[in-house]
Amino acid sequence: MATVAVATPYRAPRTERAKSIRRHVLIYLGLLPFLGLAVFPIFWMLVTALKQEPDLYRMDVVPFWFHLPPTWKNFDFLFHRTSYGDWIVNTMAIAFWVSAITLLTAVPAGYALARLRLPFAENLGIGIFMTYLVPGIILFLPLARVVSTLELQDSWWSLVAVYPTITIPFCTWLLMGFFKTVPFEIEEAAMVDGCGQLGALLRVVLPVSWPGLITAVIFSFTLSMQDFLYALAFVSVSDQKPVPLGVATELIRGDVYFWGSLMAGALLVGVPVAIVYNLFLDKFISGITGAAIK
Amino acid sequence: MSQIAAGGGPSPGAPATVAVGGRVRDISWGRTATARRYLFGYTLLAPAVLYVALLVGIPFVFSLYLAVSDASVGVPVARFVGLENFKAALENSAFWTAVRNTVVFTLGAGIMKGLLGTALAFLLIQPFKGRRVVRALVVIPFTLPIAVSVLGWKWMFDSQFSVINWALSRLNLIGAYGSPEWPVWLGQPALALFSVMFVNVWRGFPFSAIVLMAGMTSIPPEIIDAGKVDGATFLQRFRKIIVPMIAPILFIGSAFDTVFTLSDLSIVYLLTNGGPDGATEILPTLAYNTGIKAGALGRGAAISLSLFPLLLPLMILLLRTLRRRQY
Numbered sequence: 001m002a003t004v005a006v007a008t009p010y011r012a013p014r015t016e017r018a019k020s021i022r023r024h025v026l027i028y029l030g031l032l033p034f035l036g037l038a039v040f041p042i043f044w045m046l047v048t049a050l051k052q053e054p055d056l057y058r059m060d061v062v063p064f065w066f067h068l069p070p071t072w073k074n075f076d077f078l079f080h081r082t083s084y085g086d087w088i089v090n091t092m093a094i095a096f097w098v099s100a101i102t103l104l105t106a107v108p109a110g111y112a113l114a115r116l117r118l119p120f121a122e123n124l125g126i127g128i129f130m131t132y133l134v135p136g137i138i139l140f141l142p143l144a145r146v147v148s149t150l151e152l153q154d155s156w157w158s159l160v161a162v163y164p165t166i167t168i169p170f171c172t173w174l175l176m177g178f179f180k181t182v183p184f185e186i187e188e189a190a191m192v193d194g195c196g197q198l199g200a201l202l203r204v205v206l207p208v209s210w211p212g213l214i215t216a217v218i219f220s221f222t223l224s225m226q227d228f229l230y231a232l233a234f235v236s237v238s239d240q241k242p243v244p245l246g247v248a249t250e251l252i253r254g255d256v257y258f259w260g261s262l263m264a265g266a267l268l269v270g271v272p273v274a275i276v277y278n279l280f281l282d283k284f285i286s287g288i289t290g291a292a293i294k
Numbered sequence: 295m296s297q298i299a300a301g302g303g304p305s306p307g308a309p310a311t312v313a314v315g316g317r318v319r320d321i322s323w324g325r326t327a328t329a330r331r332y333l334f335g336y337t338l339l340a341p342a343v344l345y346v347a348l349l350v351g352i353p354f355v356f357s358l359y360l361a362v363s364d365a366s367v368g369v370p371v372a373r374f375v376g377l378e379n380f381k382a383a384l385e386n387s388a389f390w391t392a393v394r395n396t397v398v399f400t401l402g403a404g405i406m407k408g409l410l411g412t413a414l415a416f417l418l419i420q421p422f423k424g425r426r427v428v429r430a431l432v433v434i435p436f437t438l439p440i441a442v443s444v445l446g447w448k449w450m451f452d453s454q455f456s457v458i459n460w461a462l463s464r465l466n467l468i469g470a471y472g473s474p475e476w477p478v479w480l481g482q483p484a485l486a487l488f489s490v491m492f493v494n495v496w497r498g499f500p501f502s503a504i505v506l507m508a509g510m511t512s513i514p515p516e517i518i519d520a521g522k523v524d525g526a527t528f529l530q531r532f533r534k535i536i537v538p539m540i541a542p543i544l545f546i547g548s549a550f551d552t553v554f555t556l557s558d559l560s561i562v563y564l565l566t567n568g569g570p571d572g573a574t575e576i577l578p579t580l581a582y583n584t585g586i587k588a589g590a591l592g593r594g595a596a597i598s599l600s601l602f603p604l605l606l607p608l609m610i611l612l613l614r615t616l617r618r619r620q621y
Contacts, residue, residue: 023420023422024422024423027417027420027422028422030413030417031414031417031418031428031432034410034414034417034432034499035428035431035432037435037496038431038432038433038434038435038496038500039431039434041435041443041446041447041450041496042434042438042446044446044449044450044457045445045446045449048449056455057455059454059455059460059471063455063457063460064457101345104341105341105342105345106342108338108339108341108342109338109339109341109342109343111338112334112335112336112338112339113339116331116332116334116335116338117331118331118332118335118336118339119332121335124339124343126613126616128342128343128346129616130609130612130613131346131350131351133553133605133608133609133612134350134354135553135554135556135557135601135605136557137556137557137558137559137577137578137581137598137601138354138357138557138598138599138601138602138605139350139353139354139357140582140585140586140598141357141360141581141585141586141591141594141595141598142352142353142354142356142357142360142595143349143353144367144585144586144591145356145360145365145591146349146352146353146356161349162349164345164349165345165346165349165350168342168345168346169346169350172342197330197331197334198334222439225439226439226440228439228440228441228559228560228563229557229558229559229560229578229582232560232563232582233582233586244439244440244441244442245441247441247442247445248441248444248445248564257448257449259449262445262449263445263446263449266441266442266443266445266446267442269439269442270438270439270442270443273437273438273439273442274434274437274438275437277437278430278433278434278437281433281436281437281504282504282508285501285504285505285508286508288550
């Protein structure tokens, strides 16, 4: 009696489980090459950043691990022998100002396009978004003239002026979609309670839209660290560079590559950006592909 | 005389202001609720529109002007030279090499990204344990700042201490260092083009996968189940249901990706800077080296504008899908 009672409920789950295990194994096997491809370069950069110089140039031993004790020397070098500290400060300052400019312009614009039933609102919205697709490679030469007219060349302020050309169109589009989802009723209720249109925006719509606002800030922030072209074209003075440009141009002297420090400097800013971007990736994707999916 | 004129200036002006003010009031700006809303709305729009117009619109027009001038860095005056810059570009064999490389690079990498992305998307939409972690790890290439990851690849493609070569030689797939069978990834023309494309694919395939996944999850499972009930095999379901439903999304994803790829110079600039001997020169690097490094702004603008015919069909396509979304 007892054995039957135990055996029957166990048999079904076991085949089920075997099936599920087999399925998992197949999926993991399929994913393995993709995971290796995606993660190995990061692992390799990290190992390189922590290796001592002689350890980098040995082909006789397995290079994936340490043969001399790991060291912080490469990070030390960055902060004491290069302008890395300046580059981080510049990058943060650029990211801050670009986010501020983007919020101050894209929030009102997105709100107006989504809520105020303006004539031509749709076309204006699409028109603004289309400028996101005009690539930097077409704009960087005329912008070089603009930057020198504003006397911003070789200053990180030039990037503060230029990056909003990418962030404003994208974030206006993104926030437009976002404001459309805020129910009209809460805005109307606020206006009945004596708020003006602006009061309703500031007191009611913005507070419930904070996820959209944060997305806009994250986009602006990460973009300031993703760009390479504009930084390369407009800033050539060492202490004015943002991190990616500084690492890519100042740690290579002629034919000599400071590989350890290069990797250290790249990862130090790359990893935080990758983590933050990862969290907001779905919003980014739905921002640009919502067209086809909805 | 001039004093009288100056003194007389404001007085004719003053009634005009009143008149304008009066006319404005006549068409009831600020009086009806609708008009107030329009005024409010366009005021909110103005900063964004002005910013984009000033720093995208005007520079774009200005680049057309640069392309027909002999403008150069450090020389404030530019002369109109007609289509001279375009003619010079078209007569230059380096330009045609760059065009060819750009097309090969964009198409080849695009196809690879589409294939890898589709395969990955099909794996990732399956329910399995640890999916979120796997997904977060697999998208790393796309989320890392491009200059950062390209530097990592440069080290992995090192002519002597390449970790790829180390692994390949341990597997006896290539010869020893210094022998002709030792690949110098960034130093041999065909390999160099392959390598820069590979890095682009590496960066872009997670993007294709995520875009496709977003599209696939929007396919209602009922449709696929209905196909199953009606006796469609997996292949039939794939061809008749899944492909037609995800094709538009793959298309949009690829269009965006192509716009990014066509305008990106950092991979080639940092890995090979167009070398060896022009084997990896693409239009963006050629435009940068001509316009900024050599300082020939006009020539550079002409080269970068020659990307426009490649970009325009994509932009029109995206514009049309964006419009469709509205209705």
